[in-house]
Amino acid sequence: MKTLKHIGQLGVKELLSLARDPVLLFLIAYCFSFSVYTPAKSAVMDVINASVAVVDEDDSEVSRNIRAALLPPLFLPAARIAFSDINRAMNAGQYTFIIDIPPRFQQDLQRGVTTTVEIIADATAMSQAGRGPEYIRNIMDHEVRPFWAGSRDPRNQDLVKLNIRARFNPNMQQSWFVAVNQIINNISVLAIFLCGAAVLREREHGTLEHLLVMPLRPAELMFAKIWANGIVVIAAVMLSLFLVVKGALGVPVAGSIPLFLLGLTIYLFSVTALGIMLATLVRSMPQFGLLAFPVFIVMSLLSGGQTPLESMPLALQKIMQVVPSTHFVSFSQAVLFRNADFSMVWPDLTKMFVIGCVYTVYTLSRFRKMLAAVQ
Amino acid sequence: MDISVHDCVVRLQGVSQRYGKAVALDDISLEIPAGKMIGLIGPDGVGKSTLLGIVAGVRRLQGGKVQVLGGNIDDASFRNAVSSQVAYLPQGLGKNLYPTLSIFENADFFGRLFGQSREEREARISDLFASTDLSPFRERPAGKLSGGMKQKLGLCCSLIHDPELLILDEPTTGVDPLARRQFWELIARIRVRRPSMSVLVATAYMDEAEGFDWLVAMDAGKVLATGTPDELRRSTNETTLERAFIKLLPEEATRGHKEPQITPYKSSGGPPAIEAKGLTQRFGTFTAVDHVNFRIERGEIFGFLGSNGCGKTTTMKMLTGLLPPTEGTALLFGKPVKGGDVESRRRVGFMTQAFSLYTELTVRQNLVLHARLFDLPPEKASARVTELLTGFGLEQVADTLTESLPLGIRQRLSLAVAVIHEPEMLILDEPTSGVDPVARDGFWELLIRLSRENGVTIFLSTHFMNEAERCDRMSMMHGGKVLAQGPPAQLVAERKAKNLEAAFIGYLEDAAKEQAAARGEPAAAAAAPAGAEVNVPQTAHAAVKSRFSFGRVWAFARREAVELLHDRVRLGFAVAGPLLLMAVFGWGISLDVDHLPFATLDGDDSSLSRQYTDNFRGSYYFEEKSPLSGYPELNRRLRNGELRIALDIPAGFQQDLARGRQPEVSAVLDAAMPFRAETARSYVQAVHGQYQARLREAKGLPPAASPMKLETRALFNQDFKSIYAMVPGDIMLLLMLIPSMLTALSVVREKELGSIANFYAAPATRTEFLLGKQLPYVTVALIQFATLVALAVVLFQVPVKGSWLTLIVGGVLYVLASTGFGLLLSVFASTQTAAIFAAAIIAILPAVQFSGMFVPVSSLTGGAWFAAKIFPSTYFQAVSVGTFTKALRLVSLWPQVAALALIAIVYFLVSVLLLKKQEA
Secondary structure (H helix, E strand, C coil): CHHHHHHHHHHHHHHHHHHCCHHHHHHHHHHHCHHHHHHHHHCCCCCCCECEEEEECCCCHHHHHHHHHCCCCCECCCEECCHHHHHHHHHCCCCCEEEEECCCHHHHHHHCCCEEEEEEEECCCHHHHCCHHHHHHHHHHHHHHHHCHHHHCHHHCCCCEEEEEEECCCCCCHHHHHHHHHHHHHHHHHHHHHHHHHHHHHHHHCHHHHHHCCCCCHHHHHHHHHHHHHHHHHHHHHHHHHHHHHHHCCCCCCCCHHHHHHHHHHHHHHHHHHHHHHHHHCCCHHHHHHHHHHHHHHHHHHCCCCCCHHHCCHHHHHHHHHCHHHHHHHHHHHHHHCCCCHHHHHHHHHHHHHHHHHHHHHHHHHHHHHHHHCC | CCHHHCCEEEEEEEEEEEECCEEEEEEEEEEEECCCEEEEECCCCCCHHHHHHHHHCCECCCEEEEEECCEECCCHHHHHHHHHHEEEECCCCCCCCCCCCEHHHHHHHHHHHCCCCHHHHHHHHHHHHHHHCCHHHCCCEHHHCCHHHHHHHHHHHHHCCCCCEEEEECCCCCCCHHHHHHHHHHHHHHHHHCCCCEEEEEECCHHHHCCCCEEEEEECCEEEEEECHHHHHHHHCCCCHHHHHHHHCCHHHHCCCCCCCCCCCCCCCCCCCEEEEEEEEEECCEEEEEEEEEEECCCCEEEEECCCCCCHHHHHHHHHCCCCCCEEEEEECCEECCCCCHHHHCCEEEECCCCCCCCCCEHHHHHHHHHHHCCCCHHHHHHHHHHHHHHCCCHHHCCCEHHHCCHHHHHHHHHHHHCCCCCCEEEEECCCCCCCHHHHHHHHHHHHHHHHHHCCEEEEEECCHHHHHHCCEEEEEECCEEEEEECHHHHHHHHCCCCHHHHHHHHHHHHHHHHHHHHCCCCCCCCCCCCCCCCCCCCCHHHHHCCCCHHHHHHHHHHHHHHHHHCHHHHHHHHHHHHHHHHHHHHHCCCCCCCEEEEEEECCCCHHHHHHHHCCCCCCCEEECCCCCCHHHHHHHHHCCCCCEEEEECCCHHHHHHCCCCCEEEEEEECCCHHHHHHHHHHHHHHHHHHHHHHHHHHCCCCCCCCEEEEEEEECCCCCCHHHHHHHHHHHHHHHHHHHHHHHCHHHHHHHHCCHHHHHHCCCCHHHHHHHHHHHHHHHHHHHHHHHHHHHHHCCCCCCCCCHHHHHHHHHHHHHHHHHHHHHHHHHCCCHHHHHHHHHHHHHHHHHHCCCCCCCHHHCCHHHHHHHHHCHHHHHHHHHHHHHCCCCCHHHHHHHHHHHHHHHHHHHHHHHHHCCCCEC
16 A cells, blocks of 8 residues: 555656656657658558659550559659660669550550560569559559450450458558557657666666665556656557547547557556666666667567568567567557457467566566666 | 966956856956966855856856956957866866776876877876876776875876966865875975966865965855955954855855854663674775774764765665675664665665755655655645745745755755654765855754754764764774774874864874785875976977867777777677677568468358369468358457458359359458558469469460550569568668667767866867767777678678679768767757667657668658658668669769768768857
8 A cells, every 4th residue: 555655656756757858748749749640641661652654665545544544642643764764763763663665555455466564663662562563553454454455355354253352451551550550669669768768867866776765665666667657658649549640640540449558558567667677787878778779679670560570580479479569569450450359469468468577577676786786 | 478477367357157047157357366376265056166167268158258368268269279278177076087998098188189299198197197196006997096086187187288277176075185185285296396387276175275375255156355365364353264254255144154063962872773893895806895883872973084985875875775785784773774674764864975856846846755755644744844844944945946956955955855754863975065164054953953852863974074073973984994983072182183184184194004015015195206397298389279180089089989998888789789680680570471371261162162262272472271160250360360361252153153153252351461461462363363364274265364464574683582672771770770879979978977078178179079979989880880791791691782882982971970960969969868869769760761671762752751861871771772782883873872971971060060169
């Protein structure tokens, strides 16, 4: 009971301190607004605004139609370039695709003579080069059909129709995914750096020692930091989810918000514990930066948010299981997009909680040792 | 022009300085005579440091005129020229020193700053070390020196360039009396050698000021009086300077002031409050506290007298349970101290050396917080807070933020917080350090009241003699050992000394002799050489005045590099970190999608429908899971993430197909991760297309496609392996993030620790300083670059197909830009926390999302496009992927290379513009 009271009072102190730090408040606001909106709006791994050029050696009605049909949001308006410019333009990374329409294209189509269109793709643009040609083919098929005599022959119909339906995100909009992923990244970076740096600052200013000579337990200090910083992050995440993600970006959040809140709380517990643990492992702020930053980068890139977890080598997938963000990414995707219920996500929740407990126990065992080390 | 002929070394006219609402200097006019030892006396916070900072040129002058050595100090070019004739030792022990550098490296750095040649530096340093007895410790890190030695080293560093004006800001605060005496002897010897040199000293010790030539008494930003010590004493009819000073103060400042009176201590019997037996603390090979024994009775005031670093604080930490002792025991109220013992802490109040309350809370909030943390019931808590606010004279500042209060009031608040739970014992670590004499006396009255009226045991440490004299019993500490213990009067009598200070010096000299004898050396302290004249080669002054000097850049760079080399942990992270991350990324980041789990809901269950599913089996891209039995199961298994694809083959599939009725197969994709879903869709379409083609062939039908054939030619990366795109991207990412993080702390760290004052006071330009700062990190980053490229080629087998030269040139420029970005943040930020945080948050977004690593830059729009254009990652990503994978040469990549060069230059120039050469 006393313990709970102490945790509460120390936490209020954390909140008062935070309220008086405008720079930090600004960075938090930045994290959950600009840093969510901008990438979601434009930096998405999808064929969006793909830059395309057409070498139109035919300049016929059909080739002009094709050029006009390459439209946003999939493609930027197609540029028309000369055949001799292809190499230079590709080397400069000016276009991701160049479509080369051969001479007599329309004529050949009308006569039913095979004619070959070449699509040159910049294969280093991994996220677009693979799927772009598929889109281009669909658009061209559509434009070419009226000019091809055989299209009306019933024998040329499909034998089996394929109907592909995308669940949970019918138009496969990357922005939904990116926005949520950015939120997850920012939760991690804030939790690790806010809490870790706060512990180091208290140590450098001597206030940590001051608290430890009072009738307080290290655990009380730690949980006070966790709940206070946690509540700020939760508030920011909720605002971001409703104002930026649902509001400005128009992403329909499918799942249960209370369930998401529960997972968020558990995740914050484990990731702030991680931040505090890292702070107890180092001796100075520069060392903290150098340790915490790589940890964060790994969390951000390898938890399954940036690239699919299944694509990683099995051993690495296993290693990433001890990092709480892996479970949170999987949890968030399940709840926010697939509307998963508790029975489907409890393993993720349990794992995050257990990981957080392990960090906490280890950190507490180091707390006094850490103070002794700063002589 | 010979400056010593001027009769006045510094002239101030109407100088005013304010920080926010606080007035530091209030319209001061003053003429300071040359060639003399000048003392600025007065308590803390009256503006002494501000005045010295302005004279030294390290603080920006806000109003008025200041002439130093015959020129206007507000003129930047004069300041630069005169800085080689002025030396400035800022306040705070060793604050201008670099703790991880050795004694010699510290002095050597200052010599280099003033453009001295190697021989000259050697000669001067040997000379200075000889006269300060530092020679035997040349290789010891400055951070491990005692306070007295730090100040001696600081003095050596200041004197290395033969200044005309030496400015010392409280050089002996916190130094033991023996070291203090030696310090002033040293200054006197130097003045004999260089009679033209003027020395300007700020001090809070009045006894020191007695020996100066001329004094300026200051209070509340104003000059109270000037003159020789004799003149000041005579004008006030007092016998000591301390009393003379109190008399000079305006009446309201001294109202209610009286010398604290102590009633003698009467033992109440019972077990001792504190007992230490053979208490020892070792840190590695260093013994901080060496078998210390003492007993403190209940209700007694017990003092620990000793210099900084003698083990006082460590002893107190062991008593509070913050540090477990290496040997020996500590008993509080007869019970051994345990780290986790919460209950015993309710009986003790503790006040740490530095002010350690929350400066972002108000006085009242601090009191209320602590009342609650000590579990005072709410009614009692608020009564107690009110009581303390009145009793400690804090009512008027109750709702003021603690950070804006003067030190004296903060210390009173600290004490109020320490007694809020009415403890039986108080442990106070240097409670009056930095507090002015009047406030100190007020503080002691509170202590005496607590002890005599409430019977509180008080254990405190101090380096003030007159405070130690007020204790019932005291203990003199030095080098971790207790030299003597007893009532102060008795200690003085035992040594037959004239006062406590003399007694302490006597004990210190004995200890030094013993130590020297133990090492088999002659006692050096007493027999310091008289400072024989040494013929030192002189540097031409032209070299010092030159506008840009590689020597000074090198001096800064060398110093930063040595510091980095001494910090093994940081260096290890810097070199091994990127390699490890690269290995993990190269291995783990992949955009290849395969082994997609799928299951079929086969409503037909015919040979043809099974044949359809067969097409998906055995493919590397798909992995079949147990079949589905109905739509609810299909939904559930998609929702819980078990399946990415569900195939739905309708009943009658076989029949419809045979009759040419176009059966419709559905594929339901989990699109929660759109990238993966898109890829899955194209795989499904491809498999379906192949199936149909085979079916048509079997039925003897012509292909259904139009005569238009599409051929896709994948340039640069024929088999779409993401490693060829990702590994060059990883290099881009790591060379941005790690070097900028390293550099981001370089300048702000010096700002926070105070050594930036060296740069303010040195004849160095901002460009020289920043170049020197950046150079070591560029070197580290280039090593990272080399190892990362080697890793890419050797381990990941990603060859450089294009021009090596372009890659190297681009890499060097990129590293200049990324360290430049760190430098920019470092110049801009005011705390290390902010710098680290900003580096992490600001760099990662453009480097990961907008650089072209995952999304082509040509697809970016709006804010993202703009961020991509002003950030170097975008350009180096093009160079890295271009030279590794696209086989490009400089002919195609020169715009990106040029952009990198431009960005590197712009970042550097903006840093130079933002960097201040003076404090505000």
